[in-house]
Amino acid sequence: MGFKTSLLLYGTAWKGDKTAHLTETAILSGFTCVDTANYPTAYDEQRTGDGIAAALASGTKRSDLFIQSKFTPVWAHAKDKIPFNPHQSIEGQIVESVQQSLEHLQVDYLDSLLLHVPFEDDNDNLIAWRVLETFVPHRIRSLGVSNFSLSQLRELYACARIKPTIVQNRFYKETRYDFDVREFCAEHGITYQAYWMLRHNPEIMASSVLSTVAVKLSVEKELAFYILILGLGGTQVLNGTTDQGRMVQDLKTVGEVFGNEARLRELQPDIDEFRRLLAKLST
Template identity: 40%
Template sequence: MSSHTDAAASSTTGFNHRVPSLIYGTAWKKERTTELVVQALRAGFKGIDTAAQPKHYREDLVGDGVRQAVRDGLARREELYIQTKYSPYAGEDAPYNAHATIAEQVQQSVASSLHSFRSLLETDGPDQEPYLDCLVLHSPLPTLSQTMEAWTAMESFVPSKIRTLGISNTDLRTLVTVHEHAKIKPSVVQNRFYPATHYDVMVRAFCNGNNIRYQSFWTLTANPHLLVSSPVRTLASEAQISVQAALYSLVIGLGNVSVLNGTTNEGRMRKDLEEVERVQQFKSSDTGRACWQKCSTDFERTIIMRG
């Protein structure tokens, strides 16, 4: 193994435990992005998800929000998990030259992202350059060759500018292939959690077997039927939490899973964080242990049947 790969591998040691269970999602926040990022960090979020894709994200305003929160003492950079994405075919407003090679597009996209998150540390200097905790390939490209060209370009930033890599909107076959060919293996998979993909049962199994953190999005929007399912309602009632927090907790309870949360209500931000933490205490208590075991077992059975 090369020294570059050794360094990259060592940088990911113990990585997954640093990915928060709830990550604040910044898509579609538009001009409210800065305000909402500050609210999320004030509420207690430690993870921020964004992308260098101006059509759906204002990554520059995410950076402004994080800078404001750090300046105001709401968070320190080293406490935060910040991930961005390189988005193939991002459109006319992409932060890269659409006519450039894929590798050049990745380089330009990452440069844009690093600029968005500049000056987050207390002092400037050669050792205080901006970095991101994860760079996610927003979607596979049409061919394996193109996908691996993008991945290889992403690898060139690890571990100094980018700590770890991930892939989003992927199926199992693509994930396995990227994992087999990559020098720096995926640390994150971010997918829709919904019936059309059978709730990614096989993808999540692969992730569990290969130290990859699965990140669920569309968790509430795509699953109104789960919000009214028996295990979710039972957990909400017994733990005295909302059905939304009960669903988040059961998805997290599937193992090695984080959930993206994009609420625009600061009270809801706090409540979701507090109630998910409350479930951790509930399921470890004498009164809650049996309830949690039954609800989690029933939940897994429910998503298998629904999927």
């Protein structure tokens, strides 16, 4: 992970007209990474840009931020919310969408751009990737994918000239916690960004290892879950809290645990127990 990335990214989805305020609050509370998408169904990228601009106006440096957005293929958009002209080539769609992201976010480069979901035809993933590669490094510093299976990731990775450095996926039982994807990421130096976990993992939320860690750290179980995912290594966590107290507490605890080797060593048995729990729930 680069110098300006941190273990937590602020997730801006589903925040509507509070997006700008919450994005600004998150950055001023200490988040350096912001995740958005040119996908109006779930994100307000323009308001994310307004929040970033407000934080920059308060003294945050652009070079201290990691700003990540996404290109979403036509099929995944709500029909009445496609932000670019869908009646053009994939190349044209991507060029228009990336330009819009830069304008919405009021920046002249993105730190990361993800292919939000695979195309309906996997062959189009590589066509899209070739276009995305043309933006690197001047307009986009690094590329990644989201909602990709291992076989889709493997195929793209093999053909990519500029390799993906980020995979952003749902961390839950249905994908067996992405054991195979995370293994591939570890082998290839790819950062695995987890989302979806807090509201879609009832067994883990009810597990004793989560309670143990929550008690040890005197934090909510949700934050204990983040800590355990980060403890797996090679991971980042998408955190979309709307509560400033949680923003501050989450950043503080993650900093204290992962900035202190002794503290992390103390948690190692719990992290090992968490790995065993994931394996058990996956069978």
